[in-house]
Amino acid sequence: MLETEVVVSASPHIRQGVTTERIMWMVVISLLPAVFASITFFGGRALLIILCSVFSAVLTEAAVEILLKRPVTVKDGSAAVTGLLLALTLPPTVPLILPVLGAAFAIAIGKQIFGGLGFNPLNPALIGRAFLLASWPDLMTTWKWPAASLTWLESQADAVAGATVLGLIKEGTTVQLPFLQMFLGNMSGSLGETSALALLVGGLFLLAYQIIDWRIPVGYLGTVILMALLVGENPLLQLLAGGLILGAFFMATDYVTTPVTPKGRLIFGIGCGLLTMLIRKYGGFPEGVGYSILLMNVATPLLDRWTIPKRFGEVKANG
Amino acid sequence: MRFRTFKKGVYLPGNKERTASLPVEVLPLPRQVVLPLRQHIGAPAEPVVAVGDEVLTGQKIAEAKGKVSLPLHASISGKVVAIEPRPHVSGELVPAIVIESDGTERMAPELHAPPRLEELSAEQLKELMQEAGLAGMGGAAFPTHVKYDPPPGKKIEYILLNGAECEPYLTCDHRLMVERADDIILGLMAMLKAGQATKGLIGVEVNKPDALAALEKAATGLPIEVLPLKVKYPQGEEKMLIYAATGRVVPAGALPIEVGVVVNNVATAAAFGEYLRTGKPLISRLVTVTGAGIKSPKNLEVRLGTLLEDVLNYCGGFTDAPGRIILGGPMTGPAQYRLDLPVMKGTSGIVVQTRAEVEKPDYGPCIRCGKCVDVCPYNALPNYFGLYAEHDRLAEVEKYGIFDCRECGSCTYVCPSRRPLLQLIKDAKRKIMASRKTG
Numbered sequence: 138m139l140e141t142e143v144v145v146s147a148s149p150h151i152r153q154g155v156t157t158e159r160i161m162w163m164v165v166i167s168l169l170p171a172v173f174a175s176i177t178f179f180g181g182r183a184l185l186i187i188l189c190s191v192f193s194a195v196l197t198e199a200a201v202e203i204l205l206k207r208p209v210t211v212k213d214g215s216a217a218v219t220g221l222l223l224a225l226t227l228p229p230t231v232p233l234i235l236p237v238l239g240a241a242f243a244i245a246i247g248k249q250i251f252g253g254l255g256f257n258p259l260n261p262a263l264i265g266r267a268f269l270l271a272s273w274p275d276l277m278t279t280w281k282w283p284a285a286s287l288t289w290l291e292s293q294a295d296a297v298a299g300a301t302v303l304g305l306i307k308e309g310t311t312v313q314l315p316f317l318q319m320f321l322g323n324m325s326g327s328l329g330e331t332s333a334l335a336l337l338v339g340g341l342f343l344l345a346y347q348i349i350d351w352r353i354p355v356g357y358l359g360t361v362i363l364m365a366l367l368v369g370e371n372p373l374l375q376l377l378a379g380g381l382i383l384g385a386f387f388m389a390t391d392y393v394t395t396p397v398t399p400k401g402r403l404i405f406g407i408g409c410g411l412l413t414m415l416i417r418k419y420g421g422f423p424e425g426v427g428y429s430i431l432l433m434n435v436a437t438p439l440l441d442r443w444t445i446p447k448r449f450g451e452v453k454a455n456g
Numbered sequence: 457m458r459f460r461t462f463k464k465g466v467y468l469p470g471n472k473e474r475t476a477s478l479p480v481e482v483l484p485l486p487r488q489v490v491l492p493l494r495q496h497i498g499a500p501a502e503p504v505v506a507v508g509d510e511v512l513t514g515q516k517i518a519e520a521k522g523k524v525s526l527p528l529h530a531s532i533s534g535k536v537v538a539i540e541p542r543p544h545v546s547g548e549l550v551p552a553i554v555i556e557s558d559g560t561e562r563m564a565p566e567l568h569a570p571p572r573l574e575e576l577s578a579e580q581l582k583e584l585m586q587e588a589g590l591a592g593m594g595g596a597a598f599p600t601h602v603k604y605d606p607p608p609g610k611k612i613e614y615i616l617l618n619g620a621e622c623e624p625y626l627t628c629d630h631r632l633m634v635e636r637a638d639d640i641i642l643g644l645m646a647m648l649k650a651g652q653a654t655k656g657l658i659g660v661e662v663n664k665p666d667a668l669a670a671l672e673k674a675a676t677g678l679p680i681e682v683l684p685l686k687v688k689y690p691q692g693e694e695k696m697l698i699y700a701a702t703g704r705v706v707p708a709g710a711l712p713i714e715v716g717v718v719v720n721n722v723a724t725a726a727a728f729g730e731y732l733r734t735g736k737p738l739i740s741r742l743v744t745v746t747g748a749g750i751k752s753p754k755n756l757e758v759r760l761g762t763l764l765e766d767v768l769n770y771c772g773g774f775t776d777a778p779g780r781i782i783l784g785g786p787m788t789g790p791a792q793y794r795l796d797l798p799v800m801k802g803t804s805g806i807v808v809q810t811r812a813e814v815e816k817p818d819y820g821p822c823i824r825c826g827k828c829v830d831v832c833p834y835n836a837l838p839n840y841f842g843l844y845a846e847h848d849r850l851a852e853v854e855k856y857g858i859f860d861c862r863e864c865g866s867c868t869y870v871c872p873s874r875r876p877l878l879q880l881i882k883d884a885k886r887k888i889m890a891s892r893k894t895g
Contacts, residue, residue, distance in 0.1 A: 141777045144814045145793045147879035149865035150786040150807075151468070151624065152815060157823055157872045213820070255821030255873075350826065397826040397839055441837075448860045449463070449834045450695065450708045 157254075160348055161214030167339035167348075168221055168387065174322045174332035178283035179229035183328050187224040190236035194220025197244040207253065215254050219243050222262035222387060225329025226380060226427065227269070230279045239265040259434045260394045263427045270427075280304070280325040301325050302378035306370075307423035319377040330380040340386030349390040352399060356406020357385040357413075364414035381413065384426035394434040400444040401437075408433045459662055461686035462696040466831045466866045468624050468689045468787070470663060474753040475627040475746050480635055482757045483770055485557055489531050489761025490542050490798040491517070492552040496591040497598045498524035503553055509536045512564040514736055517553050526589050526599050530555055531739040531759040533562040545783055545790060545797055552798070555761070567735040573646055578604075581650035588731040589738040589801070594618055594692070594721035595784055597802035600728070603718045604651045612651040613716035616701050617644055617725050619660040619667065620685055620692030623785025626805045628742035629722050631755045633660065633667035636726050637674035643729030644680060651718055656680035658722065659701050661687045689787065690864035694719050696833050708860040723804075743799055745771045749778045749808030758799045764806060765795035779814035782807040787865045820873035828867035828877060834860050838867035842877040845884035850891070853884045861885075 175183040198216035202209045211217075220240045227236060243265025248257040270277045280301050302314065302324055318324065322332025329336070343349045361381060365372035376382065389395065389409050396402050409429045416425025493500040501518035511517055511530040518528035534557040541549035570576065570584055585601035592598045606612055617640065621629040633640065644656045658675075660668050662684045671682045683701050685691050695706045697719060704715040712719050727738050739760055746753035751772030758767055764781075768774070782789040783797070784804050828838035836857050844852040861881055868878045 139781075139793065139795050143778055143791075143793055144780045144817075145791045146780070146817055147876055147882070148782075148786070148788050148790065149869050149878065150780055150782050150789070150791060150809065150814075151869065152874060153466075153870050153872075155827075155870070155872050156874070157820055157825075160823075160825065160872055210820075215823075253821070255823050392823045392825040395824070397824050397829050397837060399829070402826075441840075445837065445856070446829075446835045448708065448836050448857050449699075450705050450710075451857065451860060452708045452710075 157215075158213045161218050163346060163348055164218050164343065164387070165214060165221060167342045168225065168329070170335035170338045171225055171329040171332060171383070172221075174335035175225065175229070175328040178285065178322055178331060179281070179328060183229055185233060186227055186229070186231065186236050186328060187221065189233050190224035190227075190240040191217050191220035193237040193240035194223070194244050197241040198249065201245055201249040202253070205249070210254060213254065216244055219248070219261045219265070223265040225383060226262065226266045226327045228277060228280055229328055230281050231276055235269055235273060235276060239269040242268045255393055257393055258437070259431055260388055260391050263388060263431050266427055267431065282325040283323055285323055301423065302374070303417065303423040306374070306378070307417075316373060316377065324378075326378070327380060330383045333377050333382050336382045336386060340382070343386065343390070349386065350399070350402050352402040353390045353395065353406040354385040356403045357389055357409045358382075360407045360410025361414055364410060368414065368418050370418065375414070375417070379417075379424045380426040384409070384430055388426075389430050389433070394437060396437050396440040396444065398441055398444040398446055400446070401440040404440055404444065405433050405437065408436065459684050459686040460659075460700045461688055461691065462699045462833055464831050464833050464835065465688045465690060465696070466869055467687070468869070470687070471624045472627050472630070472663070475744055475755050476630060478627075478631070478753070478755050480631050480742055480755045480757050483759070483762065483767060485532055485559075485561065486759060486762040486766045487557050488763070489555050489557075489759060490552045490763060490796075491528055491531065491555070491761040492542065492544050492550045492798060492800065493518055493528065494544070494550050495528070495597060495760070495800040495802070496526045497596065498522075498526070498602075500551070501526060501528045503539055505536050505553065507536050507539055510534070511536060511555060512562045514567045514739060515564040520586060524599055524602050526586060526591055528553070529589055529737045529739050530564075531761050532557045533560065534558040543794055543797055545792065545800065545803075567737075569733060569735045570731075573642075573649065573732065576646075576649070578650050578652055581646055584731065585650065585728060587737070588728060590724055590728055590731075591738070591801040592721055593723035593727065593741060593801060593804070595788065595802045595804055597800070600720060600724055603713070603720070604647070606713045610713050611716060612653040612713065612718050613655070614702060614718070615644060615647045615651055615653045615656050616698060616717050616719045617656070617658040617722050618692050618694070618697055618719055619658050619664075619671070619722040620697060621664070622661060622687075622689045622691040622693075623787055623789075623804075625746050625807045626744045626785050627746070628744040628755050628804055630664045630667055632723055632726055632742050633664065634670050637670040639726040639729035639733065640671065640722050641674040641678065641680065641729070642732060643725030643727070645678065646728055646732055647718075647720065647725060648679070653718070654679065657683055657701050659683045659685050659691075659697050661685045661691055663687045689866060690833060693833065693862055693864050695862065708857070738801060741799070741801065741803065743767065743803055744805040746805065747808040748813060749774050749776070749810045751775050760800060761798045763795065764792070764797050764799070767799065767806060768795065768808075774808060775810065777811060778808050779811035780809040782809070787869070788863065815874070817876075819875045822875060823873055825872060827870040827872065831866045831870050833864060833866065834862065836860055838877050838881070841884065842875050842880045845880040848887070850884060850888050854888060858884055858888070
């Protein structure tokens with residue numbers, strides 16, 4: 138007879154090593170190049186903003202969960218990811234209270250109110266950003282060019298100094314920027330959005346470890362390129378300026394708020410691309426990545442329902 | 457080189473190296489066997505012996521009851537000491553015939569090889585299948601002969617033997633193919649005749665090159681094709697195997713015969729082959745005893761009815777306090793909590809995990825990562841099965857095609873939130889079936 142206790146549980150009895158926790162921390166790792174780029178271009182203040190946002194997100198998650206008597210889940214890393222992503226969408230000049238408030242809003246209202254991880258319909262980081270943009274529009278659109286960019290910036294008109302590249306395009310200002318500098322991230326913009334190089338390194342890392350599905354960034358970026366060509370914008374400028382790459386690889390790929398079906402994900406990416414270019418070209422804002430993704434988040438349940446894959450051997454039900 | 461396979465699925469750590477190269481050892485005769493009357497799907501067998509009777513090895517001790525049923529044979533010689541409900545792998549108590557060994561092996565005199573294959577008709581062969589007590593030895597234990605009566609209008613084209621052995625840890629089919637290829641081929645030839653089929657196929661994952669070679673050699677000149685398959689789970693799942701081997705898709709809810717195929721396990725074919733060669737019915741089978749929790753892992757030939765504790769003792773027992781005891785492979789086999797369970801016709805392995813290998817059963821919310829969607833060989837959305845099943849929204853799970861799911865467990869294996877998807881799926885199916893019965 139068995140003289141010891143054994144576990145009796147349902148099969149399968151083996152599990153893959155990848156856990157939610159590990160995925161979230163890998164996303165954090167994938168964003169480190171962008172964090173370094175932001176510190177390189179915008180100085181130590183960038184790090185401060187990031188830390189404020191991350192700590193606020195994590196503490197808010199814990200506080201709300203304690204208040205609601207739910208298990209505290211900050212260890213899963215999802216709140217840290219939200220805090221980090223939010224920080225990377227902020228201008229380098231914001232007062233430190235903004236990342237604190239934005240991250241708290243993102244977690245409390247964007248996520249916990251719906252039941253926490255897995256249940257929020259909208260990307261929490263983008264909810265936090267939308268909240269800050271609506272509440273402090275001036276602070277959220279005060280830009281600063283990296284000190285290192287001033288040498289090649291001098292040749293530009295004065296108007297350049299307080300704007301982003303997309304802002305300039307919106308105003309109709311002709312901009313002549315060296316694409317290499319843009320690619321490296323040596324231009325004005327939000328903390329983590331300027332360096333395409335750093336973001337691509339992180340994005341490729343996520344793709345390589347199959348943490349994100351290629352369909353979303355490819356659908357998104359591909360659509361932006363096509364649309365740019367169609368409406369007569371410079372596609373390279375559209376790709377490198379603004380938050381497109383950050384959005385396409387790190388926000389539009391958020392699991393919870395995007396479709397689970399392969400076809401749904403492709404459509405999601407394409408939809409984000411269409412909306413982004415519509416807003417940039419014809420909308421009131423110079424940039425539309427955040428709102429595009431939020432709008433497509435809303436469509437996610439529908440996309441899932443409309444793109445249910447045909448099952449192996451599926452037999453159509455009668456009637 | 458690309459090998460035949462199906463779409464999606466998962467790559468599992470094989471964990472077969474402990475036993476893959478160990479030749480089959482014969483477990484010494486047990487002092488007692490417990491032979492449940494229900495070892496197969498269908499009606500339980502009916503005892504034809506009484507308590508106190510002397511029985512001989514191979515003697516029929518229970519009769520098949522109807523068409524979808526099988527007889528049962530004494531797996532050792534000795535005395536019937538009880539016919540009573542005994543613990544069964546299903547967790548229930550199931551009537552069983554208990555035989556105490558006389559310490560020797562006295563074979564039943566009626567055991568002699570049937571006439572040669574050339575002299576047997578298809579009908580006779582089907583009767584012999586039932587007479588030999590053949591049930592699917594891959595785990596499901598469906599009476600073999602039943603598959604050989606196609607419904608009107610259907611014809612069997614291929615007999616497909618399943619030698620994929622895609623479950624991690626298990627190597628008994630592997631050893632069988634290496635060591636007893638001739639019996640497998642003889643069994644398959646007889647199956648072809650019984651089913652009046654044109655061609656035999658044997659699917660084997662390419663991680664068993666010696667098995668492929670042995671079968672190739674034994675099948676030389678015969679209408680049998682040995683198919684190397686990609687190593688991927690669930691390669692041995694019936695409909696995936698059919699797709700890999702023939703490119704045919706069995707419709708959901710239908711049997712393989714719908715596309716002209718009958719699938720049997722290689723072990724079933726070998727048991728039939730052995731019966732035709734020697735007249736010995738199904739009274740033993742190969743079992744892989746393995747896992748980090750087993751002192752000396754082995755491939756064993758075990759008499760049916762041998763209790764798990766006797767098998768484990770022969771393998772040196774546990775290395776330490778065991779964490780989990782699995783009957784069959786770790787992907788689909790049920791975990792057990794007692795060792796007085798008998799080895800049955802469908803028992804392919806005993807896998808013992810250590811405590812360190814057993815994860816705590818905590819699970820988190822679905823984060824909609826879509827990993828389950830990426831691996832589901834049936835191309836379903838397992839995450840939605842889980843979400844709806846959790847809240848008993850049975851109409852939705854049915855709409856999402858829960859009955860197309862064949863319970864391979866790939867979704868659950870990859871889930872980063874450790875959600876018990878397969879358990880939720882099985883539970884929902886059971887509830888739907890129950891409501892259909894009452895409704």
